[in-house]
Amino acid sequence: MTNGQPLLENWTPEQAARMNNAIFVAQHRIQDLDLFGDEQLIELLDRHPREALGINTMGTDPVCHQEWQEGRAGNLNAEQLYEAAQTGRIWLNMRRVMDHHAEYARLVNSLYEELEANCPGLSTYNRSANLLISSPEAIVYYHLDCPVNMLWHLRGTKRVWAYPLESGIVSDETIEGVLCGEKSEELEFRSEWDDLAVSYDLNPGEMVTWPQHTPHRVVNTGGLNVSLSTEHMTSRAARRNNVFLANRHFRQILPGDYRSTQLTGWQPAAKEFALRVMRRLPILAPKPPQGYKYPVTFEVDLDAQNCVRSLVDNDTREPVLTS
């Protein structure tokens, strides 16, 4: 609760019970707080450390995930970067806002306290949040995330597609690969999978979430988009990650075909325990996850098309010399 007002709106016990098991949309009131106007966002962008600011651009075809690019701000100030997001094809990700801005730490913790009060049995930890500011036509390619994530939408409109795990589109090996950092979180995508997706047009004041590891993609459909993306863990989420990681690691070092993704009972508990022990034993430890790091291939430039000035030659992919 902030200023005495609840942040969640119209939640029912039935909704709360579905939250972890289904692709789920609910209402909130975060957009009413005095934090997300142009002026406040520019000021936040100005205060946010540049090393914790992700700057990206992308293509227009949801299949071509290799067109996701990492950029740099160059000499642009916060106001100019914000203008680039308004007019270009730019994705700004203010990472870990709870670590850098006390008002966001308070807001996200208040949100989670209300969530836990509304969802009996929910107990979250490792909470974090990223504030996303993205251009009116920006897209995010098909991917899956390791923690549980929730997208609290604040400004503009976007369409979200989520691909239910039970559709079988994403294999257990793919989830294992993402968890151990071998596969990028952006994955191969085929447009016919949309027939199996749940899609939703997200408006300010709505939140969407889905069961952990559910693949999803996003297309902005109108106006500058502002969303708060929160992530958290629960003991069940940690168990699920550990069971997938244990299956993969055990198949590599032990005889037997470890593939069960069951989460309850003594066997998954034993798997999780064994993996935790192995992590402490250098000879048996799995390699720590290596996240993929994109090379920086463009600079934000208000005079360039889409506010993207390439730093590589589009044909040869060689660096372009800049004066």
Ligand SMILES: [Fe+2]
């Ligand atoms: Fe995501």
